Amino acid sequence: MKITIIPYAQVKDYFPAPLEYEIKEKSAVDQLLESLCLVKPEAERILKHCRFAIDECFVSGSEIIKENDTVHIIPPSSGG
Amino acid sequence: MTLSISSLRQAAVELSGITEEPIDFNALLKPVHVPGAGGIVMFSGEVRDTHAGKQVDHLQYESYKALAEKMIREIVSEAIEKWDLHYAAALHRIGNVGVSESAVVVVTAHAHRSEAYEANRFIIDHIKHDVPIWKCEHFTDGSYEWGGECHCV
Numbered sequence: 001m002k003i004t005i006i007p008y009a010q011v012k013d014y015f016p017a018p019l020e021y022e023i024k025e026k027s028a029v030d031q032l033l034e035s036l037c038l039v040k041p042e043a044e045r046i047l048k049h050c051r052f053a054i055d056e057c058f059v060s061g062s063e064i065i066k067e068n069d070t071v072h073i074i075p076p077s078s079g080g
Numbered sequence: 081m082t083l084s085i086s087s088l089r090q091a092a093v094e095l096s097g098i099t100e101e102p103i104d105f106n107a108l109l110k111p112v113h114v115p116g117a118g119g120i121v122m123f124s125g126e127v128r129d130t131h132a133g134k135q136v137d138h139l140q141y142e143s144y145k146a147l148a149e150k151m152i153r154e155i156v157s158e159a160i161e162k163w164d165l166h167y168a169a170a171l172h173r174i175g176n177v178g179v180s181e182s183a184v185v186v187v188t189a190h191a192h193r194s195e196a197y198e199a200n201r202f203i204i205d206h207i208k209h210d211v212p213i214w215k216c217e218h219f220t221d222g223s224y225e226w227g228g229e230c231h232c233v
Binding site for chain 1: 125141142143144146147150172183184204207208209210211212213214215216226227
């Protein structure tokens with residue numbers, strides 16, 4: 001199924017924003033993370049430190065992603 | 081017209097969030113001068129001209145704006161509640177911010193200075209640590225570097 005990924009900050013050095021992405025139905029966030037690490041092994045270090053958000057809420061690794069969801073990839077904050 | 085404390089608090093939370101414009105200190109401070117507020121603290125986080133021995137040209141900030149605004153307002157509301165503040169507001173700028181310009185401002189007002197300081201520190205620490213905002217440092221030699229993780233909380 002198709003989802004949209006929005007990476008931020010240094011994650012954009014590895015994935016364009018926004019990115020249309022295909023994952024298996026009923027995939028969880030952890031499976032998306034695994035898939036992204038396979039596609040871009042060089043991004044694994046930063047991806048493992050990222051949080052994920054859907055609909056303006058942070059979600060856990062076990063959250064099931066729905067078709068057409070927009071998943072935000074959020075690296076560690078560095079504001080201020 | 082004098083605002084009640086509850087409407088002043090509400091107005092302050094609504095003033096808080098993300099802006100693409102230079103931060104107007106006076107706009108954030110103007111509502112704060114109420115008779116019951118004896119201690120007012122304003123923190124301004126400004127762009128330093130050096131980082132790790134390199135000359136900084138400017139910082140570029142980006143955010144997940146919808147979530148960042150929501151979280152800043154929740155942090156401000158939590159501080160108002162926790163310290164029983166008269167007023168608190170926090171505004172973070174995104175886009176390019178030059179040296180000596182303000183990237184983030186936090187204002188807190190309480191009957192006494194101690195609570196105003198503590199609440200202000202709470203707000204800025206949580207904004208830096210939790211809120212999805214990122215800085216990219218652009219140096220005068222043309223190189224750039226994304227900011228590292230905050231360890232302040």
